Amino acid sequence: MDTLSYKTISANNQTVSKEWFLIDAQDVVLGRLATAVAMILRGKHKTSFTPHVDCGDNVVIINCEKIKFSGKKLTDKQYIRHTGYPGGQRIESPMDVLKKDPRKIIERAVRGMLPNNRLGRKVFHNMKVYVGSEHKQQAQNPKPINISDIK
Numbered sequence: 001m002d003t004l005s006y007k008t009i010s011a012n013n014q015t016v017s018k019e020w021f022l023i024d025a026q027d028v029v030l031g032r033l034a035t036a037v038a039m040i041l042r043g044k045h046k047t048s049f050t051p052h053v054d055c056g057d058n059v060v061i062i063n064c065e066k067i068k069f070s071g072k073k074l075t076d077k078q079y080i081r082h083t084g085y086p087g088g089q090r091i092e093s094p095m096d097v098l099k100k101d102p103r104k105i106i107e108r109a110v111r112g113m114l115p116n117n118r119l120g121r122k123v124f125h126n127m128k129v130y131v132g133s134e135h136k137q138q139a140q141n142p143k144p145i146n147i148s149d150i151k
Contacts, residue, residue, distance in 0.1 A: 009051040011105070016043075018126075019057045022135075022142035024068040028107055030073075036059065036150040037106075038113035041123045054119060058098065058126045060137045065102040069094060103129040 021040060025033055042050050043056035067078070079092045098104050106129050116121040128137060 009048060011048045011053050011055045013053065015048070016053065016055045020060065020063065020137060020140040020142035022060045023147065024063050024133075024144070025061050025106065026063040027068055027089050029068050029070050030105065030148055031070070033061075033067065033106065033147055034109035034113055036147050037110050038149065039125060041114065042128055052119065054123055054126075056123055056126060058140070058142075059128070060135050060142050061106060061127065061129045062133050062135055063131075064106050065098065065131050067102070067105060067117070096132045098132055102131055
């Protein structure tokens with residue numbers, strides 16, 4: 001009985017072990033992809049999850065230009081931003097953003113699901129998004145995972 005411990009284990013930067021995951025975004029709905037990626041980046045899939053520590057894993061997303069939208073969101077959804085100047089409201093549809101830079105769609109969706117603080121900004125940098133099936137993280141040997149396997 002002396003070996004049992006009922007203490008709560010809190011992760012810190014020295015005890016966290018990070019892995020690399022590869023996700024193929026081809027024919028995956030944007031919202032489902034973003035929620036799964038945000039959960040992996042935060043580390044909520046681990047038993048040692050600690051809310052105030054970057055204990056999540058690194059994620060590489062490929063084929064971002066082949067993402068799917070449910071319903072008529074590809075044409076009807078609007079991304080609204082403001083330049084800060086009078087009359088500076090800019091509106092874009094996902095179709096326009098896909099033509100310019102398809103990485104921005106996934107980055108914006110995942111960023112919106114992360115905390116709006118220093119930790120969220122730090123965790124966001126653990127995600128790499130690439131157009132096409134080639135990526136620069138070959139040396140890290142990312143494990144390919146399927147979105148439907150993440151719960």
